[in-house]
Amino acid sequence: MDLLALLNTKGVVLKSQDYKENDKLIWIYTEAEGKVTAIARGSKKSKSKFLSMTLPLCFADYSLFQGKNLYNLQEGKIINSFQGLLDNLDKLTYSSYVCELIDICVEDGEKNLNLFKDFITCLYLLNTDALDYELLIRSFELRVLKATGYGLIFDNCSICKKPINSSTYISLNNFGGVCDECNKVGGIYISRAAYSALRFLNNTPMDKVYRLNLTDEVKKQIEKVTTYIIYSNYSKRPKSLEMLNYIKE
Numbered sequence: 553m554d555l556l557a558l559l560n561t562k563g564v565v566l567k568s569q570d571y572k573e574n575d576k577l578i579w580i581y582t583e584a585e586g587k588v589t590a591i592a593r594g595s596k597k598s599k600s601k602f603l604s605m606t607l608p609l610c611f612a613d614y615s616l617f618q619g620k621n622l623y624n625l626q627e628g629k630i631i632n633s634f635q636g637l638l639d640n641l642d643k644l645t646y647s648s649y650v651c652e653l654i655d656i657c658v659e660d661g662e663k664n665l666n667l668f669k670d671f672i673t674c675l676y677l678l679n680t681d682a683l684d685y686e687l688l689i690r691s692f693e694l695r696v697l698k699a700t701g702y703g704l705i706f707d708n709c710s711i712c713k714k715p716i717n718s719s720t721y722i723s724l725n726n727f728g729g730v731c732d733e734c735n736k737v738g739g740i741y742i743s744r745a746a747y748s749a750l751r752f753l754n755n756t757p758m759d760k761v762y763r764l765n766l767t768d769e770v771k772k773q774i775e776k777v778t779t780y781i782i783y784s785n786y787s788k789r790p791k792s793l794e795m796l797n798y799i800k801e
């Protein structure tokens with residue numbers, strides 16, 4: 553008999569989709585194997601034990617059998633279903649967005665323990681009322697960029713590598729600040745305050761970002777930088793924030 557490979561791992565459901573009459577496909581970001589796709593058989597039935605553990609945002613200990621193409625959900629023990637995030641439009645939108653970012657920016661099977669921890673931390677922090685969600689999201693975006701090879705450089709000129717304390721220009725091709733001497737093309741001008749804030753967010757653990765108190769203008773500039781880089785470097789564009797930005801206009 554072939555030994556079936558069983559994967560026991562913590563993970564969060566990023567999204568789900570109905571499959572055939574009674575089943576669901578779920579995309580889980582796992583601690584052990586990165587992003588995986590699993591089938592949850594019978595999970596659409598109202599009495600299914602899988603019902604709550606296959607909902608988006610559910611954080612659980614999952615047991616998955618490795619099938620030919622897909623994993624099969626075998627069991628799960630919920631750690632935090634994060635369903636409280638659904639009560640509030642801001643929280644809902646931001647938590648959908650962090651899931652979408654992982655889905656878009658991380659390749660299947662690409663493991664990254666630090667990013668997984670940051671992802672869980674971000675969901676826990678969104679689930680509290682203590683933080684500036686916008687800053688938290690920017691901080692998470694910078695971490696996703698770093699983890700997927702597009703980390704931004706703030707302590708050196710991204711072109712000539714000379715150490716710099718500050719800058720008013722971010723090169724989008726070189727992923728970082730530009731010194732006074734280097735050519736400023738293919739990037740965007742930002743204020744020195746926005747530059748310092750970006751550097752702080754990039755170097756500070758996510759649970760400490762509330763120490764930053766920024767004007768709306770500075771927040772807008774930071775958002776412009778991260779959005780530009782996310783929109784131009786991954787094959788799909790995130791859509792979760794569009795509605796929120798529309799409402800805030």
Ligand SMILES: [Zn+2]
Nearest residue numbers: 709712731734
């Ligand atoms: Zn330079």
